[in-house]
Amino acid sequence: MSHSNTGIPNSNAFINRIITPFLLFVVVAIVYAIVAYESVVVTLLSLVIGASLFVGYSKIPGLKEIIKESIRKDKIILLVTGLVLAIAIPLTLRSQPYIIHILVIAEISIILALGLNFQVGSTGIPNLGYAAFYGVGAYASALLSTRLGISFWISLLAAGFIAALFGWLVGLPTLKTRSYHMALVSIAFGLVTYIMLNNLAFTGGPNGIKNIPAPEIFGWSLFSSIKIFGNAYPVQLNFYYLVLFITLLMVVVSHFVYNSKIGLFWNAVREDEIAAKCSGINASALKLLSFSMGAFLAGIAGALYAHYVGYISPENFNMNTSLQVLGMVIMGGMDNIFGVSIGAFILSVAPEKFRALADFRMLATGLIILLMLMFRPSGIIKQQIRIYATKYFSSKKSSNGDTNG
Amino acid sequence: MNTFFQLLISALLVSSLYTLVAVGFTMYVGVINLANFSHGDTCVMGTFLLMPLFLFATKMGWMTPLAGLVIPALIILVILVTGLWGAGIYKILVKPLLVAPRLILLLASVAAGQVIREAIRVIYPNGSNPQVFPKLLPSGGIELSGLTLGYDSLTIIFLTIACIISLNFIIQRTKMGLAMRAVSQNSDVSQIMGINIEKTIISVFILGSALAGLAGILNGTYYGIAKFNLGSNLGIKGFSAAVIGGLGDFQGAIIGGVLLGFIEVFASAYIPNGSQYQDVFSFLAVIAFLIFRPSGILGEKIFEKV
């Protein structure tokens, strides 16, 4: 492989290097067109271009390999391109605060889906009451800031840890039982949380909590709009960047977890719990870790949602929400961080695009999960083999020649 | 004394409903080790199938002279349809996924339940709102020293007992029942012994779903309303009852159903503000069982096959 690559002329190598960032740019442009323009023609046209690109990607020989190679080699270029786009795009949406709002919800959904992915994707634990942890985080942070006047940043972290504690508690009774018991306990927890939020006095009952204060950064409230070159931008933009920052942080955390002994041992538990235990893995501890870490992300997402929208009620955190997040994980690709993020993006943006069909949203979610599981259980982007950096093999090479190039 | 007696009757009624759901659940777990999370929604399907049929029969004027014949016929029709639905679920959904990891099948059954639920809501006219369920069972009742025993309540309890007895007969005394028990014990060996596994599993799905259909109808008559989203709750209660009794055990499901019904009704009655937290009590009960006796009341200690 490496020999044939060095034989390619320079211009070709240059094209190989920029092709992936270029494609990323094109894909983002298509998505942008679909999301930002309220025109059926634009939407259809973009979808057609997107589909033909996808066909081209799978049909043109060698393109797949070139792209994979380029993704592997030029990760940094790709990441920088993606980051620049993520920062620049909302600046073009000054007159469309609703689109920015959709993007903020998409970011929160990515955090949610990454957390559920720890459990369903990496560890193979069915969690069907995930929205409850999202709700616990949202209520915890909302109560802390409205009742006790605690600052956003502290209540954000507190929300994560309180949700994690709940995750740990919910995990406890199912350690020695089977996966369907976990499904039962998680659904039950989801329903109980919903009932409690509706009936307890301090959570505001069905009316929920109103007037949750906006976050402040060094005394500056995110509810005040910023001006760039004299143009005032909608306040949603402030939240977009705040949530973007935290989402990226969570993506990095997920990436660290996946590419570490935790992610690896979670996979072992998922594949064969008995073999994992006999290999020396403390399966119970790892399952609890998966519960807690997943719930932690849900709690963070909940706090962000509460402080962004300013109003929460039990209806935001019912069984439907749990299933939507489950749909994101399954559609995107279980145990694949990038895939899960894409699934979260699609399933949170698409319903806004098809608002006319809002009545069918939950039916569609159910059908998507069902059809994906039946025909493509690995999701849009399937779980990848962990590739270890070449530096780990260096000592081997010096002694025994290059056997794994 | 009077209220206690009334509570006893409602506990028996709720128990009946939970038992009918739990029996199906436990049978699926018994034969293919699947927790079918669309089971509760199959019940609601029964509820929502009966209503248009009843309206149709009323419109056609069949009810006035022949209500005593038409209503049982309608109920049997609905049970047959849900039974067939069960066979369809097995053929289309479960069978192709039997080779996949169990998690996939479990999630698929959850999604199937969601699809049933939402399809009902979208298809049924004004389906998002609660519907008035027709009065199927005779009104009036027996007066016993100042206490009323409604005919409708008696019918529900009687029907449940009849179903359980016939099902017990099928399982204990017929060839099909023998096959079911054999497959529950060890499906590989059963196959070698010449048992048609596929046929056995399908009959379990037909039986379980038919009972679910009946449970849905009885649930509708008992509460007098039908809601598209009752299924998830009903399914979870059935599952909880099966877990409490001992998952995979037929008699366990009955014991679990009865226990859960009593816990729910009496806890709601005697604990202040209890009725708001009715579901919470059942779930606390099942979690207590999972912690202290995960194999349930009748279940034996599980030894993982290695």
Add this chain to the structure above:
Amino acid sequence: MAEPLLTVANLTMKFGGLTAIDNVSWTLHEDEILGIIGPNGAGKTTVFNVVSGLYTPTGGEIRFRETLINGLPPHKIAKMGIKRTFQQSRLFDTISVLDNVLIGMATISKGIFVNSLFRRDLLSKELALNIKDGLELLHHFSDYLAENLYRRAGDLVPGERRKLEICRALASNPDILLLDEPAAGMDPNESAELMDDILKIRALKKGIGIILIEHDMAVVQKTANFIVVLSYGKEIARGTFAEVSSNPLVQEAYLGSESEYARS
């Protein structure tokens, strides 16, 4: 005299009314290969399940060196240095060959939570060491595995699966290795290779004690130093291969089982 590694005394395991292991005792020493043989249903695999902590024995005791280990959870027993393979090899199928071996090193992984999130440098160091050791181990048993590190374990042929399972168990340098019917489903060539592999383990890991459950008598004869014969959970004979194979009780037990085979 070699040190005793594993001492099993009056071990009994009952499942409800069924007694799977009935008052069995034996000792495994360092550098020894102990063969456990017996007809199907003799309780051989149950012995492994009890020793590896999957079941808690209902009677008797199991000692690793001096320490009583019955009732300990499997991961603690693995951490003490007792590793096993399974009759139907149980690899982690959707992940790679290399990852399977790395999971085999679970007991020697340190601070997995802190290192994964906050000390990536330590994780890096550990991984470098793990991968170096894992590669070396794989090379000893199969160049194919060592050169196909990123192949999914589920895509391997049965012979390679068996080798990978042995490597996974050996990855943490255990003191005791339990091999559950490694030759099951193998042709004579493959079992011959397996014998070499078993002897190789002993050469590679000084002092390791191996317990081998096996139906393939050629493998047992060639590798085991000492043999215990079980039938219906009870010990019916013990000694060298020559001793047990000439024992009339053993012959009877096996003939009985032969005729059972013939019927099914």
